[in-house]
Amino acid sequence: MERAATGWIDRSQEDPALSGDGRLLAVISQIQGRPTVQLRGEDGSIRPVPQLRRHQPHSSPSLSWNGRYLALITQRGKRRLAVVLDRLNGRLHPLPLPGGRDPVRLSLAPDARRLALQVADQGQWRVELLDLSELLEPDRAAGQALTTPPLESSR
């Protein structure tokens, strides 16, 4: 096992999320006393995400394969709201949940075709899947075929 050099991380960090290619790391840091998402490259440099300077507290960041998309949970008034930032064009996609429920945790598939959300339902935690394929272009691994094979083989 190899470990990152000492000092790569210089402040309190929580909720780490690696991009699929492992080159970007999203964490939640206390910035001016507010839990705020930070994005860092392999060399430790901070990659700015100006679209996410507001709506704290942030939580549960998740990155797509090449880090084009950053999904996380933000605060809008009294409600929690899942959003996906497209870092290619700076567009922020809000993902309101049916029934006005609040998301608790989320996870974005590496290709950004699906999102898993943890919600509270009748006193229990549930995980629900959302299809994002109509909303986002896929973020594929380098060299991956443009046509994704079906999940189930069919004859």
Add this chain to the structure above:
Amino acid sequence: MTPTASLLLLLSLLLLGCSGPRPTPLPDFNGLLRQNASSRRDPALAQRWLASLTLRGGRERVDLVDLGSRQPVPLPGLNRADAQPISVSVSADGTRLAVVQQRDERTELVLYRRNVGTVQRLPLEPPGVPRAVSLNADGRRLAVQVSRGGRWEVDLIRLP
């Protein structure tokens, strides 16, 4: 249809047309996920694999679902009776799971290799208490949130 109702219908259709593409719930998968556990939390999605922590029979365990076949996947050797999982992450091919778990009154980070059914403890240097873990897609890089000296740090570990 009254003129008012016609107007409302027209307005609704216009609004729907202007709202653009939206995320779509997947009711088949969501029904399956509700059936398999009384409670499910901490999702980790990796292409066709969904790892999460589920409550069954009063005990929480690591659960892996193959979204292609819509079947839970056996994880022999991982969910020991004396282990309480805290966080899970899965590689894109579903063969590696990184887990933070509490066992024997200590919190540990382990790597589970599904194709051989082995659990490898990953020591933290300097020592600390792990809390949350994230694997990258090929399962060779790992980020883990660790408590040291009263503050949270993130360690990056490259795995063979």
